[in-house]
Amino acid sequence: MEKNGLEEELNKINKEPYKGVRDFYPEDMFVQNYIFDVMRKIVESFGYTEYSASILEPTSLYKAKSGQEIVNEQTYTFTDRGGREVTLRPEMTPTLARMVAKRKRDLVFPLRWYSIPNMFRYERPQKGRLREHWQLNVDIFGVKSIDADVEIISLAYILMKKFGAKDNDFEIRVNSRKILNSIFRNFLNLDEEEVKNLMKLIDRKEKIGKDDFEAELSIILGEKSDAFIKILKIKNILDFSSVLPKELVESEGVKDIQILINKLRDMGIKNVIFSPGLVRGFDYYTSTVFEIYDTNPNNNRAMFGGGRYDDLLDIFGEDKIPAIGFGMGDVTIRDFLETHKLLPNHKAKVCLYICTLTDEYISHANKIAIKLRENDLNVEVDLTSKKVSDQLSLANKKGIPFVVCVGENEVKTGKYKIKNMDTGEEKEIKFDQISNFISSIKTL
Amino acid sequence: MEKNGLEEELNKINKEPYKGVRDFYPEDMFVQNYIFDVMRKIVESFGYTEYSASILEPTSLYKAKSGQEIVNEQTYTFTDRGGREVTLRPEMTPTLARMVAKRKRDLVFPLRWYSIPNMFRYERPQKGRLREHWQLNVDIFGVKSIDADVEIISLAYILMKKFGAKDNDFEIRVNSRKILNSIFRNFLNLDEEEVKNLMKLIDRKEKIGKDDFEAELSIILGEKSDAFIKILKIKNILDFSSVLPKELVESEGVKDIQILINKLRDMGIKNVIFSPGLVRGFDYYTSTVFEIYDTNPNNNRAMFGGGRYDDLLDIFGEDKIPAIGFGMGDVTIRDFLETHKLLPNHKAKVCLYICTLTDEYISHANKIAIKLRENDLNVEVDLTSKKVSDQLSLANKKGIPFVVCVGENEVKTGKYKIKNMDTGEEKEIKFDQISNFISSIKTL
Numbered sequence: 001m002e003k004n005g006l007e008e009e010l011n012k013i014n015k016e017p018y019k020g021v022r023d024f025y026p027e028d029m030f031v032q033n034y035i036f037d038v039m040r041k042i043v044e045s046f047g048y049t050e051y052s053a054s055i056l057e058p059t060s061l062y063k064a065k066s067g068q069e070i071v072n073e074q075t076y077t078f079t080d081r082g083g084r085e086v087t088l089r090p091e092m093t094p095t096l097a098r099m100v101a102k103r104k105r106d107l108v109f110p111l112r113w114y115s116i117p118n119m120f121r122y123e124r125p126q127k128g129r130l131r132e133h134w135q136l137n138v139d140i141f142g143v144k145s146i147d148a149d150v151e152i153i154s155l156a157y158i159l160m161k162k163f164g165a166k167d168n169d170f171e172i173r174v175n176s177r178k179i180l181n182s183i184f185r186n187f188l189n190l191d192e193e194e195v196k197n198l199m200k201l202i203d204r205k206e207k208i209g210k211d212d213f214e215a216e217l218s219i220i221l222g223e224k225s226d227a228f229i230k231i232l233k234i235k236n237i238l239d240f241s242s243v244l245p246k247e248l249v250e251s252e253g254v255k256d257i258q259i260l261i262n263k264l265r266d267m268g269i270k271n272v273i274f275s276p277g278l279v280r281g282f283d284y285y286t287s288t289v290f291e292i293y294d295t296n297p298n299n300n301r302a303m304f305g306g307g308r309y310d311d312l313l314d315i316f317g318e319d320k321i322p323a324i325g326f327g328m329g330d331v332t333i334r335d336f337l338e339t340h341k342l343l344p345n346h347k348a349k350v351c352l353y354i355c356t357l358t359d360e361y362i363s364h365a366n367k368i369a370i371k372l373r374e375n376d377l378n379v380e381v382d383l384t385s386k387k388v389s390d391q392l393s394l395a396n397k398k399g400i401p402f403v404v405c406v407g408e409n410e411v412k413t414g415k416y417k418i419k420n421m422d423t424g425e426e427k428e429i430k431f432d433q434i435s436n437f438i439s440s441i442k443t444l
Numbered sequence: 445m446e447k448n449g450l451e452e453e454l455n456k457i458n459k460e461p462y463k464g465v466r467d468f469y470p471e472d473m474f475v476q477n478y479i480f481d482v483m484r485k486i487v488e489s490f491g492y493t494e495y496s497a498s499i500l501e502p503t504s505l506y507k508a509k510s511g512q513e514i515v516n517e518q519t520y521t522f523t524d525r526g527g528r529e530v531t532l533r534p535e536m537t538p539t540l541a542r543m544v545a546k547r548k549r550d551l552v553f554p555l556r557w558y559s560i561p562n563m564f565r566y567e568r569p570q571k572g573r574l575r576e577h578w579q580l581n582v583d584i585f586g587v588k589s590i591d592a593d594v595e596i597i598s599l600a601y602i603l604m605k606k607f608g609a610k611d612n613d614f615e616i617r618v619n620s621r622k623i624l625n626s627i628f629r630n631f632l633n634l635d636e637e638e639v640k641n642l643m644k645l646i647d648r649k650e651k652i653g654k655d656d657f658e659a660e661l662s663i664i665l666g667e668k669s670d671a672f673i674k675i676l677k678i679k680n681i682l683d684f685s686s687v688l689p690k691e692l693v694e695s696e697g698v699k700d701i702q703i704l705i706n707k708l709r710d711m712g713i714k715n716v717i718f719s720p721g722l723v724r725g726f727d728y729y730t731s732t733v734f735e736i737y738d739t740n741p742n743n744n745r746a747m748f749g750g751g752r753y754d755d756l757l758d759i760f761g762e763d764k765i766p767a768i769g770f771g772m773g774d775v776t777i778r779d780f781l782e783t784h785k786l787l788p789n790h791k792a793k794v795c796l797y798i799c800t801l802t803d804e805y806i807s808h809a810n811k812i813a814i815k816l817r818e819n820d821l822n823v824e825v826d827l828t829s830k831k832v833s834d835q836l837s838l839a840n841k842k843g844i845p846f847v848v849c850v851g852e853n854e855v856k857t858g859k860y861k862i863k864n865m866d867t868g869e870e871k872e873i874k875f876d877q878i879s880n881f882i883s884s885i886k887t888l
Contacts, residue, residue, distance in 0.1 A: 012761035013504055015546035018530055021498035023543050029494045045817040047794045047824025050473045054465035054576050055499065060457055078522035081566050086462055099467050102459035108841050110827060122525050132498050147806050147827045267810055317456035350491045362591050366598065366711055373489040380491030383554060383591045397552050
């Protein structure tokens, strides 16, 4: 029986990836690897060492401290075949805290750890927000002093600079949960429920627009609404004294942020500003919070950020360890690099392509390729059985800089004509000089 | 109200990872990165370029060609919040085929692609078999000739050698599905059902032991059982003529494997043997199959393998493209490297640790650290606020080779005493010579 068209269509398997995740073809992987390489190089230059963990975590890990919305509505959570509730991690910090808590007694503090894990959130895919993304996580455990905050924020700054960003392309906004708490509790006199609502509202500020924001604000704050709007506009922490009572202005939170900003400026980091409306989503932050904000008028938004979470080990029944860190997502940073034309051009990793006059020389090509690879040369052997001109054009398409062709003559004499694909020049050299010849031109 | 002990216990979150997956602490990550680095270096030296994809795939992708057991009983499959059936990939080949099928018209063939993805299987965790593992996948698409088989198998061989294995530590077993098929169909006259049962039985051979194997075999094969046992014992393809009829001995499958083995031996790969009982689990293999077998008597088992799957693009309704590849798992290769003591020792990536006489010099330490990092030096600044001797002992614990201490004198003079932690020697040098000094000793 012949199948009809529809039936055949139904029997074909879809070629699309799952919704909201990405396939990485070699050209995408090149970009991804470039981003990861810069991340690794910079964080390792600060002494951070890599750790990792599985994407699958027991769901219970997220029940304590992540933002409520994330756990209840945005995770991939399911029951495994053995009845265990598991979650695809939506963020790395709970995993990190779990690992630190587990080996607390054996680890040498302070810890400087980093990881570049993938993570999942169930949400409607949109620009800059996919269901799966990768995120550099950099954290320091065991330093209570503001010097850890200085190091973490300066690391984020250096990272942006190494990606090619200029100081006026971005701005570092800092705030402290301690400052927010004293404003909420002691100045605005809010209860827990009101604080939650206000935090959520502030987080949505840029999405909903000025008018809606102020309308909703006055519902929560009543007559104190105007005073709070004044606070949100402050960019210099010294201006606090004009709007807040003296005991708040002189609180620990304010002092710490002042010291932090001064230390960063002293290191030459000038694009750091105080931002009293900065909240950050996670419940576990305890004092400093910060974010790197894109100043491009077409893309005005927070790119990434982090903060201090000194109490998180609590949830495992362990003594607290001071900790601060940040997460930088691959999707956001790629958008930024593309917008600012900061991505490098793709370059072939293979430097020599070996063509063969006929199939029977492939064995010889393989043998010389193996020897050249031992000298750290990346060498590809043509296996297409096509004519030499087609083999050459294949090498050209792949952007490989040198080609050598193997035939009777080469096998007999041990001499090879190397063609420089950029200049078209050919040079005949002995086999044992090929590596040196190519290396010398590559490093020119 | 005071909580009682049990209640408190219940409120604590478990510190263990999910069952059957691993946490990678820095020392584990060091090993993992070593393994991945060797893999990358070797496959890139053959001209393979990296691709990747999400671990989440539509479940439909696995309904066609993976082994039945894998799809039905061993995958992590669940329904997402939008009602889509999704699976954590149990292997990479279907994803790879999907990606190739999708861009078939734009890709330049032959493709040489690799990836080091993680994958999940729901099974009882045991030595060498975890629920999550990483696996190097190396594949070549678009070469029909046996030269692709030669390249892929020689790559697997070189990889083993670069990991430090000796020729007699492992053996490369090759077979062809074509040979198996002609033995099953034309010599043993089995129907499809019987072939399936026999394949499964062969796959379980080493697990169930000789006696049970032969008993079950005679149920399936009856009087032909003895002849088949003879076939399984053959290690040289030339010996086929003594047990099989001429038309089978002269079939394409046998000839191809003969050529393959000869070409590999000609390249200096001597530990390759014909293995007529070699099956490999996946349904999609079409001719050559091979595996790398550990010859250690205490660990006699297949470590990894692969094969040719020329028909797989069929399932997407695309024209076939010849393809061959293999997968090498991190758990198995790590076991092998540990057994043979082939893992390198951990070495600190930081080369200079900056101590400070008191906290007030941290700012200065940060400033010089930033400059040194610009010269490609990995530099860690002590933030512990401990006394200098404790800072030095921390640097020592971390295995950092050089330490410098910053105090009033250093800030004033711009000269620094660098301590070599191996020899204990101290040398006073100017700031701008630190990088050169350390680099020169590091490369000694």
